[in-house]
Amino acid sequence: MDHIKKYMEVNQQRILEDIKLLVESDSPSINKELTDKCKANIQLLFQRYFGYKATEIKQQKYGDHLRFEFGDGEETLLLLSHFDTVWDKGDLKYKVKGNKVYGPGILDMKAGLVQAIWALKACKDLGLSLNKKIVFLCTSDEELGSPTSKLLIEKEALNSKVVLVTEPPVAETGALKTARKGSSRYMVDIKGKAAHAGNHHRDGRSAIKEAAHLIIYLEELTNYTTGTTVNVGTVKGGGKLNVVPDSATFGVNVRVKTMKEQKRLDQLIRHLEPRTEGVTLKVKGKMNRPPMVRSNRTGKLFHVAKHIAKDLDFDLEEASVGGGSDGNFTANLGVPTLDGLGAVGEGIHARNEHILASEIPERATLLCKLITTL
CATH class of the missing domain: 3.40.630.10 (Zn peptidases)
Known part of the structure; x- marks a missing residue:
């Protein structure tokens, strides 16, 4: 031995x-x-x-x-x-x-x-x-x-x-x-406008609705053929059920095989734009580990x-x-x-x-x- x-x-x-x-x-x-x-x-x-x-x-x-x-x-x-x-x-x-x-x-x-x-x-x-x-x-x-x-x-x-x-x-x-794979981490903070969900729903700007649009968009960037995955792992937002939510936050984890792909997605995520008028967002985070x-x-x-x-x-x-x-x-x-x-x-x-x-x-x-x- x-x-x-x-x-x-x-x-x-x-x-x-x-x-x-x-x-x-x-x-x-x-x-x-x-x-x-x-x-x-x-x-x-x-x-x-x-x-x-x-x-x-x-x-x-x-x-x-x-x-x-x-x-x-x-x-x-x-x-x-x-x-x-x-x-x-x-x-x-x-x-x-x-x-x-x-x-x-x-x-x-x-x-x-x-x-x-x-x-x-x-x-x-x-x-x-x-x-x-x-x-x-x-x-x-x-x-x-x-x-x-x-x-x-x-x-x-x-x-x-x-x-x-x-x-x-x-x-x-x-x-x-x-x-x-390389990894990147981001937090997306969304600010909308609160309003009474019954009396003034039209006046509100839902941060949760905006988050939903963005989450679907980001998750669909996943491409198993190239080895790219985009995962929204945390979501928080809103408060009472009868109030249009004026805030939401979600976290994103990205995994990629190449530095080129990591940089491409970094630019996409850090330059996200809201899809709803009257809503603002801020993206924090960056590429963490290179491939x-x-x-x-x-x-x-x-x-x-x-x-x-x-x-x-x-x-x-x-x-x-x-x-x-x-x-x-x-x-x-x-x-x-x-x-x-x-x-x-x-x-x-x-x-x-x-x-x-x-x-x-x-x-x-x-x-x-x-x-x-x-």
């Missing part, structure tokens, strides 16, 4: 205990106090296993970020993980049912973060040589679009030869992610991982997916980026979010061997 995989199998229960430590530390993106408590637990693991802590990059609004260095080398390999989640405190509980381990953010992506720590720990404990210095970023606001970590990630990526992202692989196949386009260099990086997987007696596939990650930023800079190197499971952003405990040794080994090979 491969000696790294044996190491991971021997320590599988300890890895699960570390995952439990982080998962039981709720860390919703918008709660700085809680994300900083989770950060402290990550620091505990760094101190325990390496004898020193990560550098803390302080933030005012969101949780602090962590930058951990390991090994030496003239060139740098960047590891990317995040520890914030979409779940509010108490939404989900950590629990184990057979091979499935459940909990808030366990798949997205606290288990992947812990596996990365153990990949580096294996390098230390087994005396494995590295060709590059490792910079490991653990960020606290990925689920919000990385508003405070984006510049930090891009700075580190520009100083790195390769980027490895510990988001989970594709649930159905275990495939790594070599391409992702992660598969490059030849990323393809070569995937084939290194595929060869390692073959030596470990399993087949590894690659995939293009609709979701975004911080890998979108690094790939857009031209840095070879391989995503999906985290834990195997299902239920991202769903109440059944879980990992498969039996897959931990294999995936942690894959990441470790990829780090040492590169």
Whole structure:
């Protein structure tokens, strides 16, 4: 048996205990106090296993970020993980049912973060040589679009030869992610004119009616052939049933495969015009993550991982997916980026979010061997 995989199998229960430590530390993106408590637990693991802590990059609004260095080398390999989640405190509980381990953010992506720590720990404990210095970023606001970590990630990526992202692989196949769609977010605020719905309905200007027209228009911009989706995910408006509503707001999420398409839709949405006289609207938002386009260099990086997987007696596939990650930023800079190197499971952003405990040794080994090979 491969000696790294044996190491991971021997320590599988300890890895699960570390995952439990982080998962039981709720860390919703918008709660700085809680994300900083989770950060402290990550620091505990760094101190325990390496004898020193990560550098803390302080933030005012969101949780602090962590930058951990390991090994030496003239060139740098960047590891990317995040520890914030979409779940509010108490939404989900950590629990184990057979091979499935459940909990808030366990798949997205606290288990992947812990596996990365153990990949580096294996390098230390087994005396494995590295060709590059490792910079490991653990960020606290990925689920919000990385508003405070984006510049930090891009700075580190520009100083790195390769980027490895510990988001989970594709649930159905275990495939790594070599391409992702770009994403944009917008909020559309509409102002109409209130009036009595019975006596003076003609005098009113319905903000909800205007929103309905615009929502249908935007949703019909979806084109599955080109891979473009436009989704109105939130709608609020009006008040009492006997009043013509004078306000409405809706949120739009756009996913695209190319930067050209992303820019086209950005112009369309930011220059929306009302269709009803007497109604005004304001659009806030912008392009958030650029598309992660598969490059030849990323393809070569995937084939290194595929060869390692073959030596470990399993087949590894690659995939293009609709979701975004911080890998979108690094790939857009031209840095070879391989995503999906985290834990195997299902239920991202769903109440059944879980990992498969039996897959931990294999995936942690894959990441470790990829780090040492590169």
